[in-house]
Amino acid sequence: MVNVVDDAFVVAGRRFVRRAFPDQGSLHRVNRRGDPASWGSQLAGLTSPGDLQHDVPTAQESFSYLSPTMARSLARIADIDQSTAHRGFILLIGPTGCGKTTLAKTYCHLANQPCTELSFSGDTSLSDFYTSVELVRDEEAQSSTLTVPGPAIEAMRLGKKLLLNEINMLPPDLLTVFSQAVDTGRLVLSGTERGNVEIEVHREFGLIGTANPNYVGTLEMGRAIERRFGRGLGYIEMDFLPADEEAVAIENEFARERVFAAHDLKVSATICRRIADLASRLRSDPQIGNVMQSRLSTRSLVHWLGLAQITSLPLVQVLDRALLTTVPADARDVVYAQASEALGDTRLDVSASAQLHYLRVTWPALAEGVAVPIDVAAPTRQVARRHRRQSGGPVIHRIRFVRALPDGGKAIVAEPMCQIGDTRYGIGLKIRGYDRNGRQIADPDRLADIGRLLRDEDGLNVARPLGHLLSRRDLLPCLTAHTVRVLEIAEAAQLLGRPIFIAGPTGAGKSSLARTLAFLRGQPVVEVGFNGETAKTDLSAVRRLIGGVTRWQTQAFLEALADGDTVIANEYNLAYPDVHSLLNGLFDKGASYALPDGRVLRMHDEARVIATGYLEGPGVKPLNEGVENRYGAVVGLEYPPVADEVAVLRFVAPTGDADSILRCVRLVDYCRRLVAGKVDAASLIGLSRAAQEALRQAAKRAALSTAELVALARVSGSSDFAERLRIGILEGAPESVRRVLEPVLLQYGLG
Structure with a gap:
């Protein structure tokens, strides 16, 4: 659908120009001695226009496939942006995941237009993107404030496209700064290092906004803003592609995913069409369509296929586990039923999944109740534990201490001196440990133990660089x-x-x-x-x-x-x-x-x-x-089934009484379900409404989390888990609650 030549690209049968950047500008510098140190030139450090080429979105950031519908939208963007009669804005408005941002970048890539991308939120202010007032010092160390241009002004000055994501999260009054600049062709800045100045807006400057309508956190754009973009002009409404086009789109996007492209893996066109047809039906469903629009976007369909390919799980199972978690229960049941009918137990190519197996952890196949x-779960290909790279200049390690270890070994403690600006700061510790035989210790868990010893006994607890490797105690x-x-x-x-x-x-x-x-x-x-x-x-x-x-x-x-x-x-x-x-x-x-x-x-x-x-x-x-x-x-990740939770507690406290642990978990599980309203109503027949409410209030004390149960098991050891649980539930409870809880505890053999 697109044909690119040196100075133009053709899309939807229409020809549009591509911006050209000379390798070297026509300006030739006059070689003279340098300016005095007190001079501040704008021209001496002028960059070449060709440097803007680095800001043009790459092919990887753009669509590799354009359907007829996408091509028409792209042609409309190009038509408005390159029009001399309409120097307005472009707004792409439509549901999340339908390709708005990537289509804008695709246009910039094809038109060879540099682009600055900004994402807005409700707390965005002008200082985040337009101008900010900064404190500076002159050569005599005198402080003053200056207005510093932000990325939006630089885009207007240099002639870049400004891509504003989530533009309807920005308060509408802040958009007037762009209207003023485009209408007058001038930027007025006060308080800069050169005083109060004007900047002419570059003729190539353009604004492309994206918006998701009526989503959480967005604001009503209002008719005035719509007029600024112009219905029939820059105000472009987008939607999901027709199913036949969407199927081809997700097939292409799947193949471009880095992990699949590296192994030259493709997905069946037939499966893509079945997925696209299902998504189209669910999005247009009169009952659940609004709920499913964002859950089954084009982007989500690519994720769905990718997860299914890597895990080799059935498509319906992946849908249920990864895409429907936040969907209301009634809608989730409808989606699951329709997906099961449409897809059955379909899986993606098993041989392709096998090619990716070496990248994955080998997860054990466990029955319920086994820990x-x-x-x-060791990785099939040993994953090297990657240490975080340190930014800045080279790190100098200065040895500070030597310490004898309780087992007869030795630890050498060095301080990494990291360069930040013109100064070096000590950040963290570098520990080298040796056993009693003088061999260097390589085990990360043993080194972590030495680090804890130095911290707890010697007070070596200092600020460290970001990023740490985990030990088994954290898992x-x-x-x-x-x-x-x-x-x-x-x-x-x-x-x-x-x-x-x-x-x-x-x-x-x-x-x-x-x-x-x-x-x-x-x-x-x-x-x-x-x-x-x-x-x-x-x-x-x-x-x-x-x-x-x-x-x-x-x-x-x-x-x-x-x-x-x-x-x-x-x-x-x-x-x-x-x-x-x-x-x-x-x-x-x-x-x-x-x-x-x-x-x-x-x-x-x-x-x-x-x-x-x-x-x-x-x-x-x-x-x-x-x-x-x-x-x-x-x-x-809900609380585990009773059998799995019992297995976890017995793993933590292997000498604990199995029957006692089982009774405790059954009690806690019942109380959790009661608090959540998931207990069979028939089990509450015979209780008055007041008694049912009293039981639910009492159950909140016994609805312990898995983390609380694990902590109890670790402390209790072999004998008193049930007793500690009973004390924890009853301790401090009002008399009215105790009267409800004590019979329940007796019922579970915990009286």
């Missing part, structure tokens, strides 16, 4: 069929390079499961917690005063992703939905984030995000549909 050590106590089912889907999403969301109740083991996956894949981890006050600046960048000058510094979240760590984001959805939008740019094809000072941070190929959270409860915020759609898998 095994973590080491049983799940063991593996069961329940946890393996979640781990194999989560690992597949990681191999696709996608973030993962693990949803489940408090204490079900979500964070421990995330750490276990990172441990088995040898990934350094940075773990952060979200809350209701978490702001986007806590994750992206913040101004910092360095040497009397304010500079933008990336926060730990972004730095870890740039350096290739695995970030575990706990209680992810306690933060407000606009905070989540940070993931949009990071997990689009460009995998980048534009900082307020104009720098572009690119995510490392090996970086991963595993978010954990619960779907309901105090402080929980709804997930933004556009962000949720970017997760490779949203998997549920």
